[in-house]
Amino acid sequence: RILTSGPMLDGPRPRFPSSVAIASPEDARHAVDDLKARGADFIKLQSLIPREAVLAIAEEAKKQGIAFEGHVPDAVRASEMSEAGMKSFEHLIGIFEGSSTAEDAFLKGPKTEGRFLATYDEVRAASLAALLAKNHTWQCPTLVWERGGNLLDVSDFSGDARVKYVPGPWKKKTWKRFTEEVTQGYGTDDISTRERFIEKELEVVRMLHQAGVPFVAGTDTPAGVHIFPGFSLHEELQRFVAAGFTPLEALQTATLNPARFFGMETQLGTVEEGKLADLVVLSGNPLEDISNTQKIAGVFVNGRYFSHPQIENMLRGVEAAARRRP
Numbered sequence: 001r002i003l004t005s006g007p008m009l010d011g012p013r014p015r016f017p018s019s020v021a022i023a024s025p026e027d028a029r030h031a032v033d034d035l036k037a038r039g040a041d042f043i044k045l046q047s048l049i050p051r052e053a054v055l056a057i058a059e060e061a062k063k064q065g066i067a068f069e070g071h072v073p074d075a076v077r078a079s080e081m082s083e084a085g086m087k088s089f090e091h092l093i094g095i096f097e098g099s100s101t102a103e104d105a106f107l108k109g110p111k112t113e114g115r116f117l118a119t120y121d122e123v124r125a126a127s128l129a130a131l132l133a134k135n136h137t138w139q140c141p142t143l144v145w146e147r148g149g150n151l152l153d154v155s156d157f158s159g160d161a162r163v164k165y166v167p168g169p170w171k172k173k174t175w176k177r178f179t180e181e182v183t184q185g186y187g188t189d190d191i192s193t194r195e196r197f198i199e200k201e202l203e204v205v206r207m208l209h210q211a212g213v214p215f216v217a218g219t220d221t222p223a224g225v226h227i228f229p230g231f232s233l234h235e236e237l238q239r240f241v242a243a244g245f246t247p248l249e250a251l252q253t254a255t256l257n258p259a260r261f262f263g264m265e266t267q268l269g270t271v272e273e274g275k276l277a278d279l280v281v282l283s284g285n286p287l288e289d290i291s292n293t294q295k296i297a298g299v300f301v302n303g304r305y306f307s308h309p310q311i312e313n314m315l316r317g318v319e320a321a322a323r324r325r326p
Helices: 025-037 051-064 078-083 113-119 122-135 143-150 161-165 168-184 191-210 231-242 247-252 256-261 290-294 308-323
Strands: 042-045 067-070 088-090 138-140 279-282 296-301 304-307
Touching (some): 025 042, 025 051, 078 122, 143 191, 143 231, 191 231, 231 290, 247 290, 279 290, 296 308
Parallel strands (some): 042 067, 067 088
Antiparallel strands (some): 279 296, 296 304
């Protein structure tokens, strides 16, 4: 079961070649209509869409009855997008801008995490949180990506056992490109500043959660060297707990909350008779320790049961495939 946006929408010069370039309101409306007609489940926004085109996307998406979500584009405020009906914000984009005394400058100028920290205003942050809660604007903060991305220049993955599951070409080419892109984005922010920002993100997520803003789990796989598919979701749940969620609340960001987000509560989200029986069987209680989600005894999926030995055998197959030359 895959729910997809299809190609992302971005500005006239998209960051990713597969994205749809949007330069005008006319482009925006056409793209929304086209994706709706092609069966997209929602519209995904990237950061570089011009302001008037963003507003046209919001208007057309409402007209077509399709959700739009993703990055809060650079040219608009988080508050505007929440009021316009944007269903979710990804990566906390827009949150620090909207919590800053320099929000107007961030609409047109460069952003750094050091500037976010220096201009963060608790009153503005609380006001934004109240608005997001009122409008039920979901957040998918991808905290595991945020932490790893900010520490990439001081990280060493050579001893990480998960590296064996990563295909060789991905390590040699994609990892190198991602590392260069991410570290260039640091600007003048030193490691101390970035470490403080990681902690500030947890604080902000805690504040949003306490204000009643809803959350879902995500990891931005595979947009990073430090994101290992599958494993990273367990790490994300741990980051939620570090941000003040109870283990149950953290679990719900990956179970009940996504079902609510997509309007699929009658099919997914809880273990009940009549719902889809895709289940992970654990040998430890995650309500006592969220890291117990990694103690997987077996998995039920599509009516089949995979025992722990079978899963280990599948992982060995992934490892072997990763070693093969393309």
